[in-house]
Amino acid sequence: MIITDVEVRVFRTTTRRHSDSAGHAHPGPPHQVEQAMLTIRTEDGQEGHSFTAPEIVRPHVIEKFVKKVLIGQDYRDRERLWQDLAHWQRGSAAQLTDRTLAVVDCALWDLAGRATNTPVYKLIGAYRDKVLAYGSIMCGDEIEGGLATPEDYGRFAETLVKRGYKGIKLHTWMPPVSWAPDVKMDIKACAAVREAVGPDIRLMIDAFHWYSRTDALELGRGLEKLGFDWIEEPMDEQSMSSYKWLADNLDIPVVGPESAAGKHWHRAEWVKSGACDILRTGVNDVGGITPALKTMHMAESFGIECEVHGNTAMNLHVVAAVKNCRWYERGLLHPFLEYDDGHDYLKSLSDPMDRDGYVHVPDRPGLGEDIDFAFIENNRVR
Numbered sequence: 001m002i003i004t005d006v007e008v009r010v011f012r013t014t015t016r017r018h019s020d021s022a023g024h025a026h027p028g029p030p031h032q033v034e035q036a037m038l039t040i041r042t043e044d045g046q047e048g049h050s051f052t053a054p055e056i057v058r059p060h061v062i063e064k065f066v067k068k069v070l071i072g073q074d075y076r077d078r079e080r081l082w083q084d085l086a087h088w089q090r091g092s093a094a095q096l097t098d099r100t101l102a103v104v105d106c107a108l109w110d111l112a113g114r115a116t117n118t119p120v121y122k123l124i125g126a127y128r129d130k131v132l133a134y135g136s137i138m139c140g141d142e143i144e145g146g147l148a149t150p151e152d153y154g155r156f157a158e159t160l161v162k163r164g165y166k167g168i169k170l171h172t173w174m175p176p177v178s179w180a181p182d183v184k185m186d187i188k189a190c191a192a193v194r195e196a197v198g199p200d201i202r203l204m205i206d207a208f209h210w211y212s213r214t215d216a217l218e219l220g221r222g223l224e225k226l227g228f229d230w231i232e233e234p235m236d237e238q239s240m241s242s243y244k245w246l247a248d249n250l251d252i253p254v255v256g257p258e259s260a261a262g263k264h265w266h267r268a269e270w271v272k273s274g275a276c277d278i279l280r281t282g283v284n285d286v287g288g289i290t291p292a293l294k295t296m297h298m299a300e301s302f303g304i305e306c307e308v309h310g311n312t313a314m315n316l317h318v319v320a321a322v323k324n325c326r327w328y329e330r331g332l333l334h335p336f337l338e339y340d341d342g343h344d345y346l347k348s349l350s351d352p353m354d355r356d357g358y359v360h361v362p363d364r365p366g367l368g369e370d371i372d373f374a375f376i377e378n379n380r381v382r
């Protein structure tokens with residue numbers, strides 16, 4: 001049970017996702033990027049793994065914080081280990097981020113699952129073994145036939161409905177797109193999607209994150225006429241009072257915060273202040289499965305749904321272990337990318353979706369990621 005080693009393996013993987021200057025993903029030619037797999041190992045050879053960007057688990061962070069907290073400890077003491085690591089953040093000069101807490105916590109959950117031959121959502125206490133997915137479309141672009149026009153969004157939405165999705169979320173156009181942001185174009189894209197898919201498919205928007213209150217209000221009012229289920233991150237989430245104002249002035253539910261710091265503590269303040277109608281968490285955003293569950297349970301106490309940000313196994317297990325969440329966010333999707341192709345370092349999808357739009361939680365132990373260890377070794381760089 002005792003943790004004896006924490007190892008980081010960095011390897012090359014091929015992807016067609018490219019980040020723009022604002023950090024949003026768009027399709028492009030295949031290129032190689034580096035990915036890291038964190039492994040936590042015990043004295044009796046049990047292992048847990050989780051994936052992240054290499055800088056999140058760079059040697060400074062692992063040696064100065066992670067190993068000091070984990071080595072010699074019982075891997076089953078996840079709550080105490082998470083609290084101990086979180087307490088290191090204050091004195092870390094902002095070097096120990098929530099992303100690092102998340103990858104460590106996920107590897108500990110994966111270890112617990114692999115050691116007991118149990119999927120994580122069953123360890124937590126499962127609520128369901130499948131959940132409806134919404135197709136989370138990439139931010140708009142200026143690519144011919146991509147997501148450059150409202151009609152492009154409408155055509156792609158039709159494709160997603162044929163694939164089985166019962167919900168679709170649009171990320172609309174944002175800088176560096178030359179003419180973005182533009183509220184009227186956002187509404188045109190949403191109208192084109194509603195026209196294309198009809199009244200029964202659930203629709204949501206995740207907009208330019210820095211609109212003013214008045215722009216966000218105009219956008220929200222436009223979406224109310226289109227029967228959208230929620231408006232997400234239309235303003236800077238550092239201004240909780242702006243979201244309180246927006247939620248007070250709109251009928252369409254306001255979802256958040258996704259990107260705001262503060263983990264479950266700050267999300268409790270959003271609920272208490274009425275800054276959102278639906279709360280939001282995400283394993284990477286709040287520092288792990290452990291705090292994501294704290295957020296879900298807190299929201300449930302207020303009768304509030306809490307939607308989980310992001311795909312991958314870690315978020316799927318949280319969604320499968322709670323009642324107060326309607327969707328799994330499957331994406332990000334684009335007409336020029338085949339999401340179901342997965343990753344070259346995983347032998348199968350962690351979030352397979354059937355033709356009725358349900359994602360089934362793999363019954364493999366731990367996080368259930370079907371890791372190709374040989375691929376990782378053959379493509380390892382350090």
Ligand SMILES: O=C(O)[C@H](O)[C@@H](O)[C@@H](O)C(=O)NO
Binds near residue numbers: 024025171310
């Ligand atoms: O970088 C981002 O803003 C997010 O990853 C975004 O692309 C998407 O994941 C999101 O906001 N989902 O709600």
Ligand SMILES: [Mg+2]
Binds near residue numbers: 206232233258309
């Ligand atoms: Mg979002």
